[in-house]
Amino acid sequence: MPSFNPVKQNRVSDEVMDQLKNAVLTGKYTAGDKLPSERELTEMFQVSRVVIREALRSLEIRGFVSIRQGPKGGAYVRQLSFDGVCQSFFDLFLSGRVSVTELIQARQLVQPEVARLSAINLEEASANLLRSALVAETAEHKNHGDRVRARMSTDQAMAKMCGNNLYRAIMETLIHLTQVIILEVKPEKLIFHDQAEHEAIIDAILAQDGPRAAAEMSRHLNTVGEGLMQLEAKFRKTKGLIKF
Incomplete structure (x- = not known):
């Protein structure tokens, strides 16, 4: 002792x-x-x-x-985790100190690099993780919560497999915030992009083509940004929160 x-x-x-x-x-x-x-x-x-x-x-x-x-x-x-970071970031969002616009800007800076590193560091286990995540995204889910979490399975997989724990912490924080907003607002349109966009990113990663994976991710984020910003306005109105 x-x-x-x-x-x-x-x-x-x-x-x-x-x-x-x-x-x-x-x-x-x-x-x-x-x-x-x-x-x-x-x-x-x-x-x-x-x-x-x-x-x-x-x-x-x-x-x-x-x-x-x-x-x-x-x-x-306890096993140390990123939960505290996620909660602190979400509290900043609730207080109006952080916006979805900034969330998207952060994702545009970080996530293409996460995709590139995922391609470079690809191993058999991580490739299987990514394939399983894609299957989960396209599967049928009975309740709203499961559908929301499934739609972000590939993002979470890339965060785990990129090999950089700081990037992983940032990505898990951004994913958590996005999930909470969607779970609360419950939009009719749950996904703001064609599924082919995720498939293009995954194809590049599985081919271990880092530059292509980063480029596909950047294009993908440009597509989803507008939809998420519209959700933020509805979320803040629903919750009676401070407008950014």
């Missing part, structure tokens, strides 16, 4: 949080591990239980742990 240093600062909960976070980041605790109990942590850090609870709560907000209740309760280390 890792050893911790006694805390002697005014904001002691921050120091406790930093030491626990460092223990996770350095692999002393890994995903699924249970941290020591509150009682054990109070003894290890030589602070009050209130301080420990504040520190654990801060870790939970940052996505490092999940706090469970009940007989098997406690603070369990």
Whole structure:
């Protein structure tokens, strides 16, 4: 079990949080591990239980742990993900600080490069992932939510297979925001482009033709941009949100 240093600062909960976070980041605790109990942590850090609870709560907000209740309760280390980034970006959108126009501009900068890298880094497993995503996009789905998520299967696949975790974080954030808007507005026209556009992108990636994949993606984004901007206006009106 890792050893911790006694805390002697005014904001002691921050120091406790930093030491626990460092223990996770350095692999002393890994995903699924249970941290020591509150009682054990109070003894290890030589602070009050209130301080420990504040520190654990801060870790939970940052996505490092999940706090469970009940007989098997406690603070369990989570697998770090991009969920917090997605939620923060969506909150900025709700507050009117970010618009769909900017979302499209960001996608136009990032997504062609994601497509190019997906082609360059193509492996058998990622090729199969992409083919499965295309099948999911064209399949019949009974409810609106499944249809929306399926329509973005190839975008999500490319985010995973491009080999750049920062691009993946950006893409998953943009995909999440797009999905939330469409799920809320429920437009009659769910897709704003011909399916052949996605097929052209995928054909280029499977051929490992990076420049062609990037060019096809750029053309595709020019098509979908206008439809998404129209959805934003309806979304903000429906939710009574700040207009950008």
